[in-house]
Amino acid sequence: MSGLVQRKVGTSLGLFLLLSGVLHAAKIGELVDTSWTEQAVRFWHFTDPAVRYAFLGSLFMGISCGLLGGFIVVRKLALVGDTLSHAVLPGVAFGFLWAGGKDVWTIFIGATIAGLLGTTLVSLIVRTTRIREDSALGMVLAGFFAVGVCLLTIIQNLEMSGKAGLDKFMFGQAAALAEADILMMGVVAAAALILVFFLYKEFLILSFDRAFGAALGLPVRILDGLLMFLLACSVVISLQACGVVLVSAMLITPAASAYLLTDRMHRLLATSVVFGCATGVLGSFFSFLGNNLPTGPFMVIAASLVFFLTFLFAPRYGIIPRRLRWRGQCKRVALENTLKAVYHALEIKKFSDRHVTLGELAQRRNTSTILVKQEVDALVRERLAFISAEKSGSLLEEQALLLDHKGWVRACEIVRNHRLWEFYLTHEADYAVDHVHEDAEKIEHILGESAVRALERKLNFPRKDPHGKLIPSLEDIHYGNF
């Protein structure tokens, strides 16, 4: 290999040495070969100042990222957070060069400016060209990051002291946080809390209905800028704890988990802050257990685990509860359809007999006796009906079904819902008589008791549906006036 390439290799090796701290230096405390149980005890005793700072840092990060993350998740700005976190890198390098060392506030200012420059550039590109937002975000993300990488490699070749601190910005190291860092993180977290508290209403309106906010006379642009500024600050203070590459996850993941748990914005923000703090501390803790373990990835994995659990089990929006509810619904609709068929079969016989044979039901449902038998078995299991032994014949079709009182009431209710709705559609919504059945088939399972009462009052207690059949009323149902 020629000399010039060797020089290049030397430079790059230097870069490696500068940044290979990612894996080797990114452990909490300068600990070598201790068992993980001892480490766990040490962590929760908080005697080590590095542990205390890591703990506080994780909390402050959780607060600011959780708060701002809530807004970016509901506003679908998650990828703006990602872009912002990559775009701050040149600012970090510039701040470092400007101060001639790792000065907390200079780097903070530089990184915040770079982040805001990046987001401004994205909106400028989108506004002036046909380029889509996703491409613009990707370009700014990669372009700014490239400038940062170049600057970092240049810094490595400069004759400067204190270069070692820069490697913490790639994957973060909670234990490398010093008192000045904690102070800065605390200030930003407090500022985020105070601003969100006092401007909660404004931010809320902006997140869900910008046009309404503008109509109210809110300074939409300024508020947007403020939110973006807070976001940039949160990203920048989290860099040292979580790293440039993964900090966007600490914005998105806790907030997305909270989003699955609640519909109210203030609860979402609170939950997201709790998740952010908890996963931040957990991440620091797990990286503390082993030697040579980075901090940022553990925080992200902890946050992702929380998300995974809420994704599966969140009471309202989780996959499993939703699937269970759906299956319960399906079962209920099937039962109600069978009950309705029994009612219709009874109605054909003008309620002269209280028994229905499976053969009649099969004819009514237009299906085979075997399938009807399965449906009827489901009714029997739910104790809504039973097979009457003395009335049954020996064949399957001749088995006689008798509704229990509960089943009878439910059957009447379903038929009443159906016919009431048909009546409502023809009389109030001007539907043709032959168009109302399909709608009623769906709504009959959903109408609640109060809606039915309101309908009855509105329609003045009708007795006959548009097809001339009886609409069973409350008295009919309970006293069996047929």
Added chain:
Amino acid sequence: MNLLRNIIPPLDVDLVFVRPWTTYLDSYGWIFLMGFLVAAACGLIGNYIVLRRIALVGDAISHSLLPGIVVAFLVTQSRGGFPVLIGAVAAGILTTVLIDVISKKSRVKSDAALGITFSTLFALGVILIALYADHVDLDADCVLYGEIAFIPLAETLDIAGLNWGPWPVVRMGLVCLLTLSLILLYYKELLVTSFDPGLALSLGIPAAWFHYGLMIGLSIVIVSAFEAVGVILVIAMLIFPGVTGSLLSTRLPVILGLSVAFPVLYSLLGVHLALWLDCSIAGAMAVVALGLFLVVWIGVLLKGLIPCEVQKATP
């Protein structure tokens, strides 16, 4: 201005412009070629993710390939070659499926789903590297930045007594050729599915298959390129050529041509810039890509400011 003088060393014309083309051409030639091939392969396939408005899926996939590569490496203990490719493709498909599942099965929007998926997988990869650091001859930094100058030039491919060049360059060339030929072969289908999936379905083109095919192609291109440019800068190579081209033309064939032409500039200017500033070549190439985009963008804006009459009057 002490700051600027710190960053920008005086321009040494001999070192920056002359010697790469004379004394050290045998190694710099390959570096130029490698830079071009990486950017061209990425730029060609990148056009389609830009068109489909899923540019950041490229970002997601490039990050999530890491655990796939590490697992393949841990299982087979070989760094290059087929297993790593399979690991990467599997990770790429997993990413696409996960993003789909999260955004379709919950109320979380697709942008947040994307962020969650790639950060989780990337974190998993970094932790795997950290836990098995003794067994993995793989460096998280190398994955993040890559370095074209690190490409082993000594390993050459010799077939039929002829020296075809260093193996990584040949491999990248093959990937580039494969990308180009697949795009030419399925040009019509890719065009229709990118612009109008509904029309594609009605014409009998399986849009979903093309989507997944594109993701697999993307995974292959990224995994071949990541040693040279790293997982983050590869996004620059994916997006910049197509977007810069789309500012200059509205015809896809022209944009595709431009996205092969721009990489020549990226490679040439990038290597010289890296030599001048003494920084990472991949970083410099991406900076050139950003600069070129800014120049074209400002040019287009200025052209828009000139009244139409003047534009028509000038021949």
